[in-house]
Amino acid sequence: MPSEMLIKIFSYLDTVSLLAVGRVNRHFYHLANDNGIWLKIYSSCFQPKKTLWKMKSEQTESVSLGCAALHDRKPGYWKKEYIFKQIAVVKARVMQLVKPVDPYTGLPCKNKEAMKASGLSWIIVLKDKIGKEHVMEEANLSFKDTSVTILWYSTDWPCLDILSTLKLFGVIPLLPDQSRARSKNGPRYRSLIAEYRLANLTEKSVEVGADKLVRLFCLNSGLVVGLWKVKNEIAFVMTSLHYHQLFERSTLGSATVKYALPPHKPLLDDVDPEYGLHDYSLHLDMHGRSCTYLCGTFKSLFCRKGRVGRTVRCDFKMIPAVMFSFYIQYFCFKGRNLN
Template identity: 45%
Template sequence: MATGRGRLLQQHWRGLQALRLPPGGVGAAPGPAGFSLRQCAGRGRLRAEATAERSVSLDSMPSEVLLKIFSNLDAVTLLCTGCVNRRFYHLANDNFLWIRIYSAAFSPKRSNWKVNWVEKTAGSVNVLSVKDKEAGYWKKEYIAKQRARVRAALAQVLKPVNPYTGLPVKTKEAVRPRWHSLIAKYNLSNLTESTMIGGDRLLRIFCLCPGLLVGLWKREEELAFVMANLHFHQLVEKSTLGSATVPYELPPHTPLLDDNPEYGLHGYQLHIDMHSGGIFYLCGTFRNLFTKKGYIEDGYVKIVVISFKNNTEHLPLIGKVGLSWRTDIFDGCIKSCSIMDITLLDEYGKPFWCFSSPVCMRALGPSDGPSFLGQTSCVDYVDSEGKVHVELVWIKETEEYFIVSLVLYLRVAKINHWFGTAY
């Protein structure tokens, strides 16, 4: 008599015998409903081929079906759809699609109407004016009106003007929610000794015009951080109008009338800031700046803002000057470096020269002035429109810098272009 374990082994053996594979191997093994596994695999391939034959690509659909699908898209998606291929471009230009979008975007806000104004207007306009317009007409109308709406909204935001700088007060609010375009291009191969402005024990910093600060680690020469310094003047236009492929270009300048060309430049106003990390070392406004006719040095017109000889004009820098930087792991402060912002307004109050850029003090040597003694340093900035030269003296007793000279050099070519006359 077989034991319990023996009965289990016999049942297991019978099961294996029943499932014993025929000579054909796995492909010939009995399958469900009397079919072999090979037959089932063959049917699976036929089913897949039949499914592939029945599948229809979107591009092979009739135009009427595609137009029905496109009618459910919003304006941005419809514009993107028109970039797929030539056929989609022509279909996405359909006036019947865009008149509905146009009517929905610019319909009057009347919630007490019983009839849907968008449907009613779209239907009536479709019959009256869609057929006699060229393809894409209502798309162009929609884009033009949206651009006008955005410009009007930005103009309203930028209406308040700072009385000291003559620039819009709410530039940050206007730029923040908008899509940004390409403002400037930089070549990182220009990170050479001539563009290095300072460093500390961890890194070196380089300045690329206009206003880009690049930090490289000293040991590995790898990128540590990038800081962009953008002046508020026309920042909204540069940031929102244009794209990465087609940057915004400034409109052509219309020459201003020089009411007294024999006198030279007069009635100019300068606003200068020197700051870093939210700390302002200098914030000053200078009015009624002028220069006499013919006062030219090497192609530049010289405007003296702070005279070395006039002690009453000298100004102190508040706090210890240094450019603060921070990464995810390290932070530091590079001595004698800061950010300089310059806004020069002409006699009509219009921005004549504007920039924001990192600058660094350079030691000149001990001062030999009659009214003060100390180490003298200078700060220089140069671009295609002008130069700035600042001289400072370190007062050891009070441990602060004093600006003893501030001079602007404006290119004669810039002045001639501004006024349309030869200076």
């Protein structure tokens, strides 16, 4: 089929389908990058401030390839412009949503709305010993004041014995305008958050509880894996992600490298050299996936220099099995300006 006819057919496709067609082969890739097609898409979504081309009434469905907007532009130029513009629009919308900050936690108040606006979601990728990947989309989300709890469950998990690694990714659509549809087949960008080794899971991980049907194992960084007792296979996977720099961790990494958080250097108080931090507040949030069991803020706290930067460890074996789905989230901040 002639290239001109294929370009005409491609001009009737939406952006997601157009990107998918470009992955068929090299010839289709070059045709799907046609500036005439993408300029039409761009101009239909973003009204230009100045008209760079003249269009007669009978030419409303096509753009002349000899116009100034297409002249001396490399193939794919307007495709990139369209994608970058869409990302910029969504980013501006998200930034407006995350501006209001909770005075007690220091975290944005509208995290749920911001995540929905950006199309952000999370997936886990299970890789077996021969390199095949099994992608599990999120099944259930629970938003709290300081964190989001994600639960993956399915009846079609791959066999545990053949699995080698589990990777947790933040996922955003390449075309944010398609985020409302949440198409699993559309182009998406992955950002690696954490990676876990599943080989010899029951021997190398800590068993934190069990009931008549399921055994619970806790991996580092707060990932909980439930295994069926009878088959010793995966029943569900659950994790809780704190809102602190969650957008950065979920969007600014790559498919192979995690986003490197900037070093945290707490400010030392010079009132008394023996004290490390003064007038801090601790916000504690203990919850399940569906309800909150404990939520409170403790003010006027301090710690000595030797304890700055230390983490709090909990012995999960001391907690009843029913409590394993609960998470305690901490966020301390300077509290002198609080009323």
